[in-house]
Amino acid sequence: MFFADRVQDIKPFRVMEVLSRARELEAQGRDIVHMEVGEPDFVTAEPIVEAGKKALTEGMTHYTQAVGMPALREAIAAHYQHQYGLDIDPRRIIVTPGASGALLLIAALLINPGDGMLMTDPGYPCNRHFLRLVEGEGQLVPVTAADHYQLSAAKAAEYWQPNTVGALVASPANPTGEILSLEELAKLYKEVQGRGGYLVVDEIYHGLTYGERAHSILEVADDAFVINSFSKYFGMTGWRVGWLVAPEAAISELEKLAQNLFISVSTVAQYAALAAFNAQSREIFEQRKTIFCQRRDFLLPRLRELGFDIPHTPAGAFYLYANINRFSDDSQAFCLEMLERHGIAITPGVDFGAYQSDQHVRFAYTTSMQQLEKSIEVMTKALSYG
Amino acid sequence: MFFADRVQDIKPFRVMEVLSRARELEAQGRDIVHMEVGEPDFVTAEPIVEAGKKALTEGMTHYTQAVGMPALREAIAAHYQHQYGLDIDPRRIIVTPGASGALLLIAALLINPGDGMLMTDPGYPCNRHFLRLVEGEGQLVPVTAADHYQLSAAKAAEYWQPNTVGALVASPANPTGEILSLEELAKLYKEVQGRGGYLVVDEIYHGLTYGERAHSILEVADDAFVINSFSKYFGMTGWRVGWLVAPEAAISELEKLAQNLFISVSTVAQYAALAAFNAQSREIFEQRKTIFCQRRDFLLPRLRELGFDIPHTPAGAFYLYANINRFSDDSQAFCLEMLERHGIAITPGVDFGAYQSDQHVRFAYTTSMQQLEKSIEVMTKALSYG
Numbered sequence: 001m002f003f004a005d006r007v008q009d010i011k012p013f014r015v016m017e018v019l020s021r022a023r024e025l026e027a028q029g030r031d032i033v034h035m036e037v038g039e040p041d042f043v044t045a046e047p048i049v050e051a052g053k054k055a056l057t058e059g060m061t062h063y064t065q066a067v068g069m070p071a072l073r074e075a076i077a078a079h080y081q082h083q084y085g086l087d088i089d090p091r092r093i094i095v096t097p098g099a100s101g102a103l104l105l106i107a108a109l110l111i112n113p114g115d116g117m118l119m120t121d122p123g124y125p126c127n128r129h130f131l132r133l134v135e136g137e138g139q140l141v142p143v144t145a146a147d148h149y150q151l152s153a154a155k156a157a158e159y160w161q162p163n164t165v166g167a168l169v170a171s172p173a174n175p176t177g178e179i180l181s182l183e184e185l186a187k188l189y190k191e192v193q194g195r196g197g198y199l200v201v202d203e204i205y206h207g208l209t210y211g212e213r214a215h216s217i218l219e220v221a222d223d224a225f226v227i228n229s230f231s232k233y234f235g236m237t238g239w240r241v242g243w244l245v246a247p248e249a250a251i252s253e254l255e256k257l258a259q260n261l262f263i264s265v266s267t268v269a270q271y272a273a274l275a276a277f278n279a280q281s282r283e284i285f286e287q288r289k290t291i292f293c294q295r296r297d298f299l300l301p302r303l304r305e306l307g308f309d310i311p312h313t314p315a316g317a318f319y320l321y322a323n324i325n326r327f328s329d330d331s332q333a334f335c336l337e338m339l340e341r342h343g344i345a346i347t348p349g350v351d352f353g354a355y356q357s358d359q360h361v362r363f364a365y366t367t368s369m370q371q372l373e374k375s376i377e378v379m380t381k382a383l384s385y386g
Numbered sequence: 387m388f389f390a391d392r393v394q395d396i397k398p399f400r401v402m403e404v405l406s407r408a409r410e411l412e413a414q415g416r417d418i419v420h421m422e423v424g425e426p427d428f429v430t431a432e433p434i435v436e437a438g439k440k441a442l443t444e445g446m447t448h449y450t451q452a453v454g455m456p457a458l459r460e461a462i463a464a465h466y467q468h469q470y471g472l473d474i475d476p477r478r479i480i481v482t483p484g485a486s487g488a489l490l491l492i493a494a495l496l497i498n499p500g501d502g503m504l505m506t507d508p509g510y511p512c513n514r515h516f517l518r519l520v521e522g523e524g525q526l527v528p529v530t531a532a533d534h535y536q537l538s539a540a541k542a543a544e545y546w547q548p549n550t551v552g553a554l555v556a557s558p559a560n561p562t563g564e565i566l567s568l569e570e571l572a573k574l575y576k577e578v579q580g581r582g583g584y585l586v587v588d589e590i591y592h593g594l595t596y597g598e599r600a601h602s603i604l605e606v607a608d609d610a611f612v613i614n615s616f617s618k619y620f621g622m623t624g625w626r627v628g629w630l631v632a633p634e635a636a637i638s639e640l641e642k643l644a645q646n647l648f649i650s651v652s653t654v655a656q657y658a659a660l661a662a663f664n665a666q667s668r669e670i671f672e673q674r675k676t677i678f679c680q681r682r683d684f685l686l687p688r689l690r691e692l693g694f695d696i697p698h699t700p701a702g703a704f705y706l707y708a709n710i711n712r713f714s715d716d717s718q719a720f721c722l723e724m725l726e727r728h729g730i731a732i733t734p735g736v737d738f739g740a741y742q743s744d745q746h747v748r749f750a751y752t753t754s755m756q757q758l759e760k761s762i763e764v765m766t767k768a769l770s771y772g
Contacts, residue, residue: 001609001633001635001636003495003496003636003639004494004495004496004497004498004501004520005498006494006498006520007494007495007639007642007643010642010643010646011642012641012642012645013452013642013645013646016451016452016645037449039448039449043445043447043448044445044447049442049443049445049447052442052654053439053442053443056435056438056439056442057435057439059429059430059435060624061429061430061435061621061622061623061624061625062425062429062623062624063423063425063623063624064624065402066399066402097483097626097648098648098649100647100648100649104490104647108390108392108393108519109389109390109393110389110390111390112390112391112392113499113521115390125646126646126647126649129646129647130646130647133494133519133520133647134390134392134519134520134521135499135520135521223387235447236447237447237448237449238446238447238448238449238450238650238652238653238654239447239652239653239654240483240626240648240649240650240651240652247387249387250387250389253389253393255398256393256396256397256398256399257393257396259398259399259402260396260399260511260512260515260516261486261490261512261515261516261519262483262484262486262626263484263486263512263626264624264626265626266624266625266626266652266654266655267624267625268438268624268625268654268655269652269654
């Protein structure tokens with residue numbers, strides 16, 4: 001069979017293969033420490049689960065509006081008021097099937113064939129695949145630990161090409177956990193806007209920052225696009241509900257696209273998500289955030305002691321992106337050996353781009369402190385014999 | 387702001403605007419008969435709702451495999467065995483976020499820029515928009531009541547163009563409720579396959595046929611694509627869960643696309659859908675099917691008496707596609723007047739294509755018999771003064 005050309009350019013998510021192999025080993029009776037998956041280990045907070053069950057009991061099983069229930073759009077707008085002091089018109093908020101749905105809308109709305117969008121390498125791999133889907137391209141900008149793995153205004157200027165129509169950044173970022181300061185966001189916006197481009201900021205890890213606060217691009221500009229999600233801070237991965245904040249001028253076009261591409265977003269997930277903004281849920285999220293912070297503060301110094309190179313302490317998300325050149329120049333082989341011989345599941349850098357990806361791995365601290373302690377024990381032995 | 391060219395070609399779903407206006411009128415105190423929405427009026431069957439609640443209670447809130455939980459893929463395979471006597475490898479079944487997700491995967495997999503796919507006019511409007519998304523085109527084949535609004539092998543041959551890579555048909559179809567017989571499916575497959583094309587069959591209304599049985603293209607060929615859904619017969623619209631049956635050779639490519647485009651499908655919806663195959667659920671679906679059949683058998687002759695032209699009795703779905711040339715040559719104006727003056731919400735033909743769309747409207751019998759009776763009373767008065 002012959003498939004469309006784009007299929008060749010879209011890469012599998014390696015982390016899913018790592019997970020799959022890890023599960024096989026577990027089925028054979030092996031103990032595995034899961035540090036591969038970008039998903040909180042906690043189940044969804046009780047008040048959200050109860051709200052979902054209540055909606056089901058009340059028969060909320062029909063389609064909603066394509067762009068989301070008005071009550072949820074209003075609740076998200078209130079969240080911007082509460083968390084950022086921002087006054088966002090609920091009409092600018094489009095509820096989507098996960099942040100994935102928001103990325104699809106952005107690609108459909110902004111990208112003509114041959115258009116490109118700047119994004120960091122390393123970065124979330126699906127970003128460039130959404131552009132490829134609609135015959136655009138992710139224009140990868142190599143970033144290093146010295147850049148805190150973020151796209152600066154200067155690098156945006158340096159890598160801007162005639163076919164570039166914008167930049168897509170994430171703060172906090174996957175796989176690095178690094179954030180952009182308000183000043184960096186403002187400079188980047190100015191650079192992109194000055195070139196007539198669009199700035200899209202993935203803010204799905206907002207809320208999960210330790211010490212520092214992550215600023216929203218909406219604090220800088222009304223005509224940027226924000227991608228967000230209930231998956232990470234709000235702990236609702238499996239429900240598949242996210243959102244997009246769009247400029248006023250894009251609302252009606254996005255509504256049209258959402259009608260055609262999704263019909264609507266899971267109704268039970270939307271009712272459940274409404275409960276994510278109550279005080280009880282917020283308390284649970286903040287407790288979990290404290291736990292993530294403790295894990296980071298445990299794992300980071302120990303990985304450094306072992307010889308992993310992580311020059312800067314990332315402020316957010318639940319990832320550490322580590323240089324392994326002390327141990328290997330082939331991160332895929334390194335990850336395979338860690339999994340097969342030592343039962344430690346981590347993700348090779350190649351999942352996140354091409355630039356120095358052979359020398360990097362991603363640790364996700366989405367498992368218990370006990371498991372993290374165990375991983376350090378095991379790696380201490382493994383790497384001293386390495 | 388400047389948006390991608392495709393946005394100009396993607397049309398809003400008019401039915402959603404009709405619905406929106408109908409809701410406004412209701413908010414003003416008007417009584418509206420809803421015959422516009424392509425969604426069963428019943429809430430999801432109790433055993434499915436209970437299974438969803440149980441999954442939530444048990445903490446099933448994380449991501450699943452991108453292509454769906456193995457248990458659900460196996461249950462769908464068993465459904466093909468049970469309903470069609472077909473032996474389908476569960477690996478060929480990809481669980482998707484609604485049939486919309488399946489359409490996205492199909493478009494991503496099969497369509498290069500400039501490629502076209504034959505589809506009927508009238509037909510489900512989003513089909514051509516999914517192709518437009520990836521820079522392909524829906525090649526609309528005008529079909530009439532004499533064709534039962536379906537694509538025949540002869541018409542496929544007649545309309546095939548150098549850039550045509552396949553055909554996408556629906557049986558039963560939206561907006562007409564018409565089905566393709568096994569013989570017609572076999573002939574169409576032979577024609578398409580002989581031209582090196584792909585045949586994609588939307589079978590989302592399977593189960594909702596009255597008297598006749600709808601055959602699956604999988605009874606004809608292993609290398610066709612099937613789109614299906616838990617929304618219609620299984621009554622799970624708001625849950626957003628569907629599936630794709632793909633040829634063996636496409637499995638790994640589709641998995642890669644699903645990982646990137648969706649991450650995964652709603653976990654609670656997947657657990658709930660598992661309960662759609664038990665005997666208790668089946669009994670509820672069959673009762674509801676009987677009710678839909680009674681509604682069709684009530685509505686169709688009365689619409690004909692009123693002067694709507696519906697030459698052939700459609701065997702499936704919950705739609706009647708009626709020629710209104712006795713009353714008007716502008717179906718949008720007709721629908722607007724029916725709604726504003728008479729409180730009857732129906733969908734203008736323009737939602738489903740261009741061919742004779744000004745002379746057609748769609749009635750959805752997704753409301754109670756009492757409401758249908760009322761609609762006939764109201765229309766009897768309205769149209770005799772018309």
